[in-house]
Amino acid sequence: MxxxxxxxPAIATALEAASRRQKTSRPDRRISVRIVxxxxxxxxxxxxxxxxxPNEHDPEFEQNREIMTRLLRSASHYKMDFNxxxxxxxxxxxxxxxxxxxxxxxxxxxxxxxxGSNLNSVVCFHSPEIIDAYRREWNQINAGLxxxxxxxxxxxxxxxxxxxxxxxxxxxDHNPELxxxxxxxxxxxSIDIAMFTFSGSSTIDDALLxxxxxxxxxxxxxxRSQSAHDxxxxxxxxxxxxxxxxxxVSTLPGFTKPGKLHHxxxxxxxxxxxxxxxxxxxxxxxFNDENVFFIHNSDVAAHFKAEITRIFDDLAVxx
Numbered sequence: 001m002x003x004x005x006x007x008x009p010a011i012a013t014a015l016e017a018a019s020r021r022q023k024t025s026r027p028d029r030r031i032s033v034r035i036v037x038x039x040x041x042x043x044x045x046x047x048x049x050x051x052x053x054p055n056e057h058d059p060e061f062e063q064n065r066e067i068m069t070r071l072l073r074s075a076s077h078y079k080m081d082f083n084x085x086x087x088x089x090x091x092x093x094x095x096x097x098x099x100x101x102x103x104x105x106x107x108x109x110x111x112x113x114x115x116g117s118n119l120n121s122v123v124c125f126h127s128p129e130i131i132d133a134y135r136r137e138w139n140q141i142n143a144g145l146x147x148x149x150x151x152x153x154x155x156x157x158x159x160x161x162x163x164x165x166x167x168x169x170x171x172x173d174h175n176p177e178l179x180x181x182x183x184x185x186x187x188x189x190s191i192d193i194a195m196f197t198f199s200g201s202s203t204i205d206d207a208l209l210x211x212x213x214x215x216x217x218x219x220x221x222x223x224r225s226q227s228a229h230d231x232x233x234x235x236x237x238x239x240x241x242x243x244x245x246x247x248x249v250s251t252l253p254g255f256t257k258p259g260k261l262h263h264x265x266x267x268x269x270x271x272x273x274x275x276x277x278x279x280x281x282x283x284x285x286x287f288n289d290e291n292v293f294f295i296h297n298s299d300v301a302a303h304f305k306a307e308i309t310r311i312f313d314d315l316a317v318x319x
Contacts, residue, residue, distance in 0.1 A: 001035045002089040002141050002289075004277075005064065007111040012067040019074040030075065036141050038087040039080035042068060083146030085287035090277045096135045102126050103134045105291060107196070107264045107277060117259035119194075119247070119311060121275060121304070123293075125166070129159040130293075133168045137291070146289055164297040171290035176278055180266070181207040183294070187268050193220030193244075194263035194308045198232055201282035205233035209240055218242040220308055221316045223261040224249055234319060245316035261315075264292075267305045271298050 006012065019033040041064045072078050081087035091105035108120040125131060133156075156174040158167045169176040184191060184207040191211060198205070208218055218237065224246045227234055234244050247261035265275040276292035278284050295301070 001092045002138055003110050004038045004086070004088050004090060005041045005109050005111050006035065006037050006067055007064050008115055011110045012070060015076065016070055016074045019071065019076045032077070033071070034077035034142065035071065036079045036081055039082065042080060079142065081146055081289070082144065083289055085283060087146065088277050088284065088288045088290050089141070091134055091291060093131060093135050093138055096131060101128065101131050103131050105134070105276060107262050107275065113259065114262070118262040119259060120262045121265060123275070127159055127161050127166065129157070130166055130168055133157065137170050141289065164295065167294040169292050171278060171284060171288060171292070172286055175285065176290070176292045177202055177204065177285035180204055180274055183268050183272060183274060184208060184211055187211050187216045189269050190217045190219070192267040192305050192308045193218070194261060194265045194311060195220065195280055196223045196260065196262045196264060197226045197279040197281055198222055198234070199281040200231055200233040202280050202285065204280045205237065208237055208242065212237070212240040212242060219312065221245050221247050221261060221311045223247050225260065238319060244319065245312055246319055247311065247315060248317045261311065265304050265308065267301045267308065270305065271301055272296050273301045273304050275304065
């Protein structure tokens with residue numbers, strides 16, 4: 001597992017149970033559970049005092065630290081990243097090179113809000129070629145190679161599954177922003193977006209402006225809090241004719257508390273889905289650890305476009 005934050009108790013319990021379970025093929029060995037997380041969510045602002053002395057714990061991120069302790073006691077392999085920027089990955093590789101191997105990835109952090117109140121997506125792959133790409137990325141992360149120190153040791157490779165092409169990419173290794181821009185520049189009819197953080201420091205906004213000049217329809221939703229920042233490019237896009245709204249957290253039905261629009265998804269021409277952990281920022285492309293994948297399949301694209309449309313119509317308001 002490579003994930004920005006591990007705070008969800010249910011996920012932690014499942015990991016602990018897995019790490020204590022014996023392999024069916026090797027009863028003398030337990031299942032290997034190896035985890036890398038962002039170090040910022042484990043640190044305490046106050047120094048820990050020696051045993052026997054009064055100790056006032058820092059309550060922030062205490063759940064994360066308790067989960068780490070539980071998993072270490074179950075003999076899980078637990079590491080913190082040392083990327084000076086953000087370790088923003090969100091993926092699991094299960095049973096690599098075995099009959100039930102799979103990858104789970106998407107926009108979802110493994111936290112109570114990530115799984116319980118934010119708008120997110122998760123995608124599972126069962127293709128050996130895609131799983132191999134994520135396993136190689138995990139091995140690189142586990143070796144301590146983060147962010148700008150990441151080697152360009154393996155080229156991005158498009159995989160064909162039946163009639164579907166899938167193109168997994170990792171940042172900063174593969175410069176995914178450039179590939180996203182190329183997809184926008186090839187758009188002929190429409191681009192639909194649901195995006196958490198969108199910054200003018202990326203070149204994606206410039207590509208969208210060029211698409212609008214060509215008559216391409218640009219429609220979508222941005223997170224309310226993130227789009228309130230000066231760096232959000234939505235004013236220029238709306239001025240050019242983009243149909244953009246902001247997610248209205250006060251109208252979410254059935255949620256225990258206000259959530260965020262945490263998607264990082266784009267649908268191009270109703271045919272291509274682009275999603276993953278990658279926000280549209282310069283920092284995501286150059287410094288963070290990220291993953292993004294392209295799925296060339298109209299059925300999958302329609303599934304995500306329907307969610308973007310639902311949010312646009314029912315859970316958003318005009319800027």
